[in-house]
Amino acid sequence: MKPVKVGLLGLGTVGCGTINVLTRNGDEIARRAGRGIQVVAASARDLKRPRNCDLSAVRLCTDPFEVVNDPDVEIVVELIGGTKPARELVLAAIGQGKHVVTANKALIALHGNEIFTAAQEKGVTVAFEAAVAGGIPIIKAIREGLSGNRILWLAGIINGTGNFILTEMRDKGREFADVLAEAQRLGYAEADPTFDVEGIDAAHKLTILASIAFGIPLQFDKVYTEGITRITREDVGYAAELGYRIKHLGVARRTEQGIELRVHPTLIPQRRLIANVDGVMNAVLVKGDAVGPTLYYGAGAGADPTASAVVADLVDVVRALTSDPENRVPHLAFQADALSDIPVLPMDEVQTAFYLRLRVQDKPGVLADITRILGDQHISLEAVLQRETDEDAAEASIILLTHKVREGNMSKAISAIQQLETVIAPVIRIRLESLK
Amino acid sequence: MKPVKVGLLGLGTVGCGTINVLTRNGDEIARRAGRGIQVVAASARDLKRPRNCDLSAVRLCTDPFEVVNDPDVEIVVELIGGTKPARELVLAAIGQGKHVVTANKALIALHGNEIFTAAQEKGVTVAFEAAVAGGIPIIKAIREGLSGNRILWLAGIINGTGNFILTEMRDKGREFADVLAEAQRLGYAEADPTFDVEGIDAAHKLTILASIAFGIPLQFDKVYTEGITRITREDVGYAAELGYRIKHLGVARRTEQGIELRVHPTLIPQRRLIANVDGVMNAVLVKGDAVGPTLYYGAGAGADPTASAVVADLVDVVRALTSDPENRVPHLAFQADALSDIPVLPMDEVQTAFYLRLRVQDKPGVLADITRILGDQHISLEAVLQRETDEDAAEASIILLTHKVREGNMSKAISAIQQLETVIAPVIRIRLESLK
Numbered sequence: 001m002k003p004v005k006v007g008l009l010g011l012g013t014v015g016c017g018t019i020n021v022l023t024r025n026g027d028e029i030a031r032r033a034g035r036g037i038q039v040v041a042a043s044a045r046d047l048k049r050p051r052n053c054d055l056s057a058v059r060l061c062t063d064p065f066e067v068v069n070d071p072d073v074e075i076v077v078e079l080i081g082g083t084k085p086a087r088e089l090v091l092a093a094i095g096q097g098k099h100v101v102t103a104n105k106a107l108i109a110l111h112g113n114e115i116f117t118a119a120q121e122k123g124v125t126v127a128f129e130a131a132v133a134g135g136i137p138i139i140k141a142i143r144e145g146l147s148g149n150r151i152l153w154l155a156g157i158i159n160g161t162g163n164f165i166l167t168e169m170r171d172k173g174r175e176f177a178d179v180l181a182e183a184q185r186l187g188y189a190e191a192d193p194t195f196d197v198e199g200i201d202a203a204h205k206l207t208i209l210a211s212i213a214f215g216i217p218l219q220f221d222k223v224y225t226e227g228i229t230r231i232t233r234e235d236v237g238y239a240a241e242l243g244y245r246i247k248h249l250g251v252a253r254r255t256e257q258g259i260e261l262r263v264h265p266t267l268i269p270q271r272r273l274i275a276n277v278d279g280v281m282n283a284v285l286v287k288g289d290a291v292g293p294t295l296y297y298g299a300g301a302g303a304d305p306t307a308s309a310v311v312a313d314l315v316d317v318v319r320a321l322t323s324d325p326e327n328r329v330p331h332l333a334f335q336a337d338a339l340s341d342i343p344v345l346p347m348d349e350v351q352t353a354f355y356l357r358l359r360v361q362d363k364p365g366v367l368a369d370i371t372r373i374l375g376d377q378h379i380s381l382e383a384v385l386q387r388e389t390d391e392d393a394a395e396a397s398i399i400l401l402t403h404k405v406r407e408g409n410m411s412k413a414i415s416a417i418q419q420l421e422t423v424i425a426p427v428i429r430i431r432l433e434s435l436k
Numbered sequence: 437m438k439p440v441k442v443g444l445l446g447l448g449t450v451g452c453g454t455i456n457v458l459t460r461n462g463d464e465i466a467r468r469a470g471r472g473i474q475v476v477a478a479s480a481r482d483l484k485r486p487r488n489c490d491l492s493a494v495r496l497c498t499d500p501f502e503v504v505n506d507p508d509v510e511i512v513v514e515l516i517g518g519t520k521p522a523r524e525l526v527l528a529a530i531g532q533g534k535h536v537v538t539a540n541k542a543l544i545a546l547h548g549n550e551i552f553t554a555a556q557e558k559g560v561t562v563a564f565e566a567a568v569a570g571g572i573p574i575i576k577a578i579r580e581g582l583s584g585n586r587i588l589w590l591a592g593i594i595n596g597t598g599n600f601i602l603t604e605m606r607d608k609g610r611e612f613a614d615v616l617a618e619a620q621r622l623g624y625a626e627a628d629p630t631f632d633v634e635g636i637d638a639a640h641k642l643t644i645l646a647s648i649a650f651g652i653p654l655q656f657d658k659v660y661t662e663g664i665t666r667i668t669r670e671d672v673g674y675a676a677e678l679g680y681r682i683k684h685l686g687v688a689r690r691t692e693q694g695i696e697l698r699v700h701p702t703l704i705p706q707r708r709l710i711a712n713v714d715g716v717m718n719a720v721l722v723k724g725d726a727v728g729p730t731l732y733y734g735a736g737a738g739a740d741p742t743a744s745a746v747v748a749d750l751v752d753v754v755r756a757l758t759s760d761p762e763n764r765v766p767h768l769a770f771q772a773d774a775l776s777d778i779p780v781l782p783m784d785e786v787q788t789a790f791y792l793r794l795r796v797q798d799k800p801g802v803l804a805d806i807t808r809i810l811g812d813q814h815i816s817l818e819a820v821l822q823r824e825t826d827e828d829a830a831e832a833s834i835i836l837l838t839h840k841v842r843e844g845n846m847s848k849a850i851s852a853i854q855q856l857e858t859v860i861a862p863v864i865r866i867r868l869e870s871l872k
Contacts, residue, residue, distance in 0.1 A: 217768075
């Protein structure tokens with residue numbers, strides 16, 4: 001089957017990220033979607049700017065309407081941002097019966113009602129997973145994964161810049177203005193940081209989340225919005241002393257009187273998982289009446305994470321275009337005839353770090369014997385802890401953390417260690433993963 | 437449009453939970469799915485057992501094949517568990533061209549390849565979100581939400597019983613056998629806990645996750661499986677001392693040599709979010725090449741959380757049966773003609789707790805004046821902290837945490853407090869959410 005042809009509006013970081021992901025993972029994506037996905041046309045204001053992606057197979061132009069009108073283009077991906085001319089472009093694409101994928105939160109929050117009405121009339125999809133919380137599939141989780149629930153409330157850290165600033169203020173005792181300046185140097189914050197630090201970006205995203213959670217129209221103008229510019233080092237410190245962390249949250253809650261929609265700095269108990277979401281990361285906590293609390297965590301911005309969501313939307317649209325309508329998503333994610341026969345590794349070949357605990361006679365040379373055996377198996381140590389466990393019996397515990405090693409080598413080492421006369425109990429062995 | 441008719445196999449806790457969720461949230465579910473979902477028939481071994489759900493509209497029988505063969509039943513929900521007769525029942529339903537929803541991890545891990553082949557031939561869907569991590573939509577997240585990624589690895593706490601035991605061992609310094617006995621009393625662990633504590637249940641779930649992550653057939657027999665029965669209080673303590681927590685993880689990793697599939701106790705750095713997933717909760721950490729690390733957290737078991745996943749699968753199937761095939765999931769989760777006009781609350785009506793910080797003259801009666809004003813607005817206090825900030829100038833900071841209060845009342849109180857001569861700087865006010 002021929003690849004689906006896509007037109008990109010905008011070749012900034014996310015546009016290039018999308019091209020890179022589609023190229024790099026082209027085979028896997030086609031195995032999942034049942035068809036390849038190919039960017040055939042793209043528009044950008046300045047075609048001469050050097051870019052971090054391969055555009056050799058892409059027709060380039062400066063007028064985004066040219067891409068929308070290109071008869072070759074089946075799906076339009078809008079990555080320009082802002083509402084003008086994004087709204088006109090998306091409506092024009094819909095008018096031509098083309099599906100649209102967009103990462104544009106302002107567009108959806110402000111003009112989504114109009115856009116979805118137009119899309120419904122034309123029978124096309126406007127997909128917008130990338131508009132909220134970057135690579136986290138939060139739209140899909142709420143819209144499809146929690147569809148059995150009455151959603152009671154949700155609370156999200158949905159602006160990475162703000163979370164980076166608050167995290168630095170807490171960890172390093174710095175003041176707001178100081179960290180903001182650094183975030184701007186690092187490229188986490190825009191030259192004009194208003195949208196991020198005043199909560200407008202978060203309010204756009206909250207508008208969208210509330211709508212899909214509660215089944216209400218998009219109502220950006222009703223969101224109460226308060227920024228983080230007045231948070232001081234002092235308040236961060238007192239909050240910590242009381243057992244809380246300050247996070248910039250978007251909160252949507254169903255009450256008997258109506259829906260609460262609000263973005264503001266918030267103290268939350270530090271033992272909550274979401275209180276420990278730090279730096280530029282995003283997380284959304286959703287409470288449903290059946291499922292209880294659920295949390296979704298990941299990168300909320302950046303070229304590749306946002307492209308991850310854009311491509312997932314593309315795959316959804318392609319699956320709908322292509323498959324048997326009653327069986328759109330393959331059972332095992334990949335098309336049944338596209339499963340792979342990569343072997344499963346025997347456990348002896350697996351590499352992990354290890355925690356070892358040994359009970360030994362507390363006499364000279366014991367540790368030397370053990371480390372020699374480990375060395376023979378190419379096992380190096382990260383940490384050693386020795387504790388006298390029974391003074392009368394002259395027994396001690398030795399705890400070792402190793403660097404990564406083949407399981408087979410570790411098993412051999414443990415067998416040899418177990419032979420030592422000074423080792424007086426079975427060696428305890430627990431694997432260790434840094435999960436980085 | 438007429439409701440879709442569903443037959444349930446099994447009326448245990450999850451079966452009753454499913455009926456309860458479908459009844460309680462029937463309106464919202466129909467607004468999402470575009471049609472109602474009605475359980476018309478169900479089978480159970482013992483029809484006389486008292487049950488926690490309303491079965492008055494359900495035809496009951498003891499033979500599950502009767503439900504499968506019922507011409508009225510369009511979707512079969514298999515909640516019997518185990519592989520026999522679940523396999524035969526699911527294959528029979530597929531044979532009749534019926535869609536199937538199942539929560540049965542053993543069935544999918546052991547017989548999924550055969551079942552999906554049969555389903556594909558018949559053009560029906562076998563949905564199994566509830567088979568892994570209960571209410572967390574992890575199958576959907578990986579299969580659809582991360583479809584643009586090359587998945588590099590995943591690591592999950594996917595057995596709630598095991599995680600409860602390890603959490604109790606750490607928090608209370610208790611031994612394994614002791615906590616297991618309590619878990620059995622609380623109903624978290626089965627009378628025969630082998631499947632949970634030996635890692636077999638986790639290995640079933642890991643088999644499924646690895647398959648959809650990497651596009652490989654289901655291969656339960658190749659999972660290395662090690663339980664938590666030999667973890668001691670001592671090891672939990674030493675791990676903590678070294679900055680780690682011990683979790684029972686299922687790990688699937690892509691390496692150049694092949695796929696690692698393993699379930700075993702694992703030390704993980706305590707600063708990782710997943711190291712802080714405690715009690716019976718589940719979480720899965722998935723790392724994609726584009727999106728980076730993402731985490732999905734929620735209840736991994738229980739009647740309502742599992743029912744949440746079962747109903748989400750039902751909604752998916754109903755959406756596929758019903759909607760325009762190119763536009764299956766409504767843009768805003770609910771059908772466009774089923775949006776609600778619940779009002780958005782004015783901020784003055786919103787209730788939250790508050791953190792207040794006041795700079796005051798350090799003299800007698802100041803705190804009394806402040807608390808009197810708060811009392812007049814029905815605001816009660818959770819905590820008070822007073823700190824001298826400038827001894828020479830006789831200035832102090834007063835930090836107050838309040839209980840929940842209407843925003844409007846708080847604004848009035850703050851205005852009044854601001855009028856006090858002893859309050860010498862603008863009152864700092866940050867909202868507080870317990871997120872429970």
